Amino acid sequence: MAYDIDMIKKVYAQMAERVGKAREVVGKPLTLSEKILYSHLWDVEADKAYGRGKDYVNFSPDRIACQDATAQMALLQFMQAGKKKVEVPTTVHCDHLIQAKQGAKKDLKRANETSNEVFDFLGSVSNKYGIGFWKPGAGIIHQVVLENYAFPGGMMIGTDSHTVNAGGLGMVAVGVGGADAVDVMAGMPWELKFPKLIGVKLTGKLNGWTAAKDVILKVAGILTVKGGTGAIIEYFGEGAKSMSCTGKGTICNMGAEVGATTSTFGYDDSMERFLRATDRNDVADAANEVREHLTGDDEVYANPELYFDEVIEINLTELRPHLNGPFTPDLATPISEMKEKAKENDWPINVDWGLIGSCTNSSYEDLTRAASIAQQALDKNLKPKSDFGINPGSEQIRYTADRDGLLKIFEDLDATVFTNACGPCIGQWDRSDRKGEEKNTIVHSFNRNFSKRADGNPNTHAFVGSPEMVAAIAISGRLDFDPTRDKLINEDGEEVMLDEPKGIELPTNGFEVEDAGYVAPMEDGSGVEIKVAEDSERLELLTPFEPWDGENLLGAKLLIKAHGKCTTDHISMAGPWLRYRGHLDNISNNCLIGAVNAFNMKTNFVKSQLTGEYGGVPDTQREYKEKKIPTVVIGDHNYGEGSSREHAAMEPRHLGVKVVIVKSFARIHETNLKKQGMLGLTFDNESDYDLIQEDDTFNFIDLKDFAEGKPLTVEIVHSDGTKDVIKTNHTYNSNQIDWYKEGSALNLIKKLNA
Ligand code: SF4
Known part of the structure; x- marks a missing residue:
């Protein structure tokens, strides 16, 4: 490897x-x-x-x-x-x-x-x-x-x-x-x-x-x-x-x-x-x-x-097992208190699924500890009340666990062994037992349990626990089952208890794998051709962004003045759009569709200054792009908070937005805008945000003098012909100004490597 x-x-x-x-x-x-x-x-x-x-x-x-x-x-x-x-x-x-x-x-x-x-x-x-x-x-x-x-x-x-x-x-x-x-x-x-x-x-x-x-x-x-x-x-x-x-x-x-x-x-x-x-x-x-x-x-x-x-x-000697959730991983409940807590909060007690795996808990030791519980279900004639799903963490673990009989234990309990991959942890789960949105409970050994994460159902209550606790709960079928003190009734009608889990840290006979799934790159890959179909929906080769023409930017139109929180999810939504992560033009159809328009408090509903009509943000912006009219996005505080995904900067850049002016930026998004050759500015006087009107035109009248530490002046022309002239600040250093000049950080790297 x-x-x-x-x-x-x-x-x-x-x-x-x-x-x-x-x-x-x-x-x-x-x-x-x-x-x-x-x-x-x-x-x-x-x-x-x-x-x-x-x-x-x-x-x-x-x-x-x-x-x-x-x-x-x-x-x-x-x-x-x-x-x-x-x-x-x-x-x-x-x-x-x-x-x-x-x-x-x-x-x-x-x-x-x-x-x-x-x-x-x-x-x-x-x-x-x-x-x-x-x-x-x-x-x-x-x-x-x-x-x-x-x-x-x-x-x-x-x-x-x-x-x-x-x-x-x-x-x-x-x-x-x-x-x-x-x-x-x-x-x-x-x-x-x-x-x-x-x-x-x-x-x-x-x-x-x-x-x-x-x-x-x-x-x-x-x-x-x-x-x-x-x-x-x-x-x-x-x-x-x-x-x-x-x-x-x-x-x-x-x-x-x-x-x-x-x-x-x-x-x-x-x-x-x-x-x-x-x-x-x-x-x-x-x-x-x-x-x-x-x-x-x-x-x-x-x-x-x-x-x-x-x-x-x-x-650690005093620490007790916990289950965290639902809907947030920090809502920690010791298993011994779950009976009261579940009742108090009306969490569904019956557990539909116990899922073991994810990058968090899919090691050999994890599987052995969970298997030691599952084996007891077989030995003590207990029939699991919940469905079991297992995602081994790697082919090496799967192969070794299979060789050592661990997977068979789960399979004997009718568990489904899924691919060595993320699966339900990232919502890649075609859950067959519940197609509607009924309230239900699952327990898993993953890390995140946000609403809809595993199965897309906002009413699925997901609880996070250790693999052995997930196994015990799946056998009992109850969220409030405390294996340290509760008994179960087996298929013979007898009361039985589960013994404590036993794990093996590392396989006694070593790890083994036939094909780990690794492909080493060629020593000299220069002859490898990268093929992307012209009509592909999911992939598109990138075209370098245009460099700055060195002139002041005049006649830019307002695309949207975003009200309140505008995170990277508002700018570039996830969910079904994941499919287009490799196709900039297609994913740009989600550009800013979650941002709230400050003039009508609606999402994805902005006025086109070309037609006077209202429409979706991406469609409106594409009309400006076609006519080569630059545009501006206005934002509130902490604009671009959330994930570090660069799509939130690349999409507006691709669609022809030239400038984003906000009260303040989330730092990573600000850097991403700089890297993609956008102008990211902040109001010197925050209340200037209130001056922006729906039909405004922006002139960046001293952009030619763009320099480190030097504020930029923006002339805002309102539809009645009146003007406001405001000061905006930026944090570009000289290297980042070079990114802007070249059109993007990558263009600069390419130039330096030429
Ligand atoms: Fe880990 Fe889940 Fe993320 Fe995959 S989706 S890397 S299993 S947290």
């Missing part, structure tokens, strides 16, 4: 010096997170202590991973960068586009038919540009990364929010938008606000029914869905060392659910065991040589409140 041992050795060779230098400039002992961050600075040497939560810093990640839904636009953009190969080791994983319905074999066949075009495209681009390609069925991106590429002390980015899973193997691994990934693939730095640090001290030892999953379910209850925003969560203490590597992965995985930038653990014996079990003795040996740099300094963990911005302590 070609992990890059030379690259890993290089990272380790530099670590002592870089960590030492960082300790000097920071002037105190370092956390693990700081060691990784400072040893991955783009400018190589730390010359100052960065302000946590304040300074934007350029980093140099070691690896990139992309999943199939986000990789399409990322690779389409990379193809414009004029590079022969990616500059940083990269992999693409086909896991999101496979629907769970009838079981692995049939589902995979169907996915290969319906998304063949996309998989072929991703495969051939990977082959051409030196990217490792994991075929549909090979597994879920984050399990595959953990089993093959993650390494202690490394830094990676991935175009998926659960990239953070690799923290289980001691990485700083962060989910980013495609545009960020493309920069790094093309050899540019990756910018991140230096994170704050939250320390979680784990004491005691997990026991009985309590699993690693319960640690993060508890942390989510404490921090809530926003509590980790802008921070790295670093776990330490004896309790951390006592847990398996994949258990640590589960905890880091769900750090995304508290908004954390990422989570991580220091290198320990469990990680060494995992590296050796996954055939990476050389990585374990190399890590052992720099062990002291792969964990926080002793003084930090002895007095964590002096070094972290916030400290949480959890005693």
Whole structure:
């Protein structure tokens, strides 16, 4: 699978010096997170202590991973960068586009038919540009990364929010938008606000029914869905060392659910065991040589409140199993309190499905713990009351679990084993038992349980728990079943109890796989032809955006003045539009359709200054585009908050919007606009937002003098001929102004590479 041992050795060779230098400039002992961050600075040497939560810093990640839904636009953009190969080791994983319905074999066949075009495209681009390609069925991106590429002390980015899973193997691994990934693939730095640090001290030892999953379910209850925003969560203490590597992965995985930038653990014996079990003795040996740099300094963990911005302590011995939900992953309920809580809130008690899998909980250990419960159902003559669904995390896990008889245990209980892929976790689930929108309950071992996420039904109450708890609840069929004290009646009418789960951390006979599903790229891929059908609905090769003509922008018309919240979902909706993520023109038909028009408080209903008629935003904008009339979008506070998807900047750019003026931007979206060659401005005086009228024309009268730190003047001409002249600000530095001049950051990269 070609992990890059030379690259890993290089990272380790530099670590002592870089960590030492960082300790000097920071002037105190370092956390693990700081060691990784400072040893991955783009400018190589730390010359100052960065302000946590304040300074934007350029980093140099070691690896990139992309999943199939986000990789399409990322690779389409990379193809414009004029590079022969990616500059940083990269992999693409086909896991999101496979629907769970009838079981692995049939589902995979169907996915290969319906998304063949996309998989072929991703495969051939990977082959051409030196990217490792994991075929549909090979597994879920984050399990595959953990089993093959993650390494202690490394830094990676991935175009998926659960990239953070690799923290289980001691990485700083962060989910980013495609545009960020493309920069790094093309050899540019990756910018991140230096994170704050939250320390979680784990004491005691997990026991009985309590699993690693319960640690993060508890942390989510404490921090809530926003509590980790802008921070790295670093776990330490004896309790951390006592847990398996994949258990640590589960905890880091769900750090995304508290908004954390990422989570991580220091290198320990469990990680060494995992590296050796996954055939990476050389990585374990190399890590052992720099062990002291792969964990926080002793003084930090002895007095964590002096070094972290916030400290949480959890005693694993006392921790009890939890179920979190419904509708939000931070609503934490100890299983012992579920009876009252469910009654109080009128949550449906009968459980329809127990789903085990996702990148969060599909390790070998997870399957063995869940199977030890399932086996008891067979032994004690219990018939499961709920349906069972299993998604193994990778083909390696599936093959090994099958060899070791684990899957047979579930199959003997009539479970459906779905493809090694995301499936129900991302709504790729053709659920047959409920077609209407009745209130119902499911339990799963995934990470997210937002309304409609698994099956599209807003009345499905989804609860998140450990795989063994999901197994127990699925057998009982009841949400309020507490296996630590409740009895079940078996098919013979006898009362029985389930014994505590038993797990096997790593397969006794080692991992095994016949075909892991990996395709290595050609050494020289220059001859590989990328084929995209002219009439394809799902893929479209990108045309470079036009460079700036160097003139002032005059006569721009208002497209929409957005009222209130305007997130990336309002600008570029997800759901059914996922299908068009690789086709810029088709997905542009969702451009700003969720934004509320400030003049009539309706969505997707704006006035055309060409006809005086009202219509949808994309259609109206396409008319302006056809007539080559530039347009402006006006927004409120925190415009573009939400995901980092670059489509929210590319779509308006593609349709001919030239400028976005807002009260304030969400930073990532502002950067995305800059990267795509758009002008993103903020009102100097916020109340100028109120001056904007429906028929306004905008003249940017000093754009010719566009320069770093210099505000721009905008003349607003109203339909009655009156004018307002306002000042707007921007945050473009000279390099970003070059992006604007060239039409996009990619155009500039291409020019520099020519
Ligand atoms: Fe995302 Fe779920 Fe797939 Fe994990 S399993 S990568 S959370 S969709």
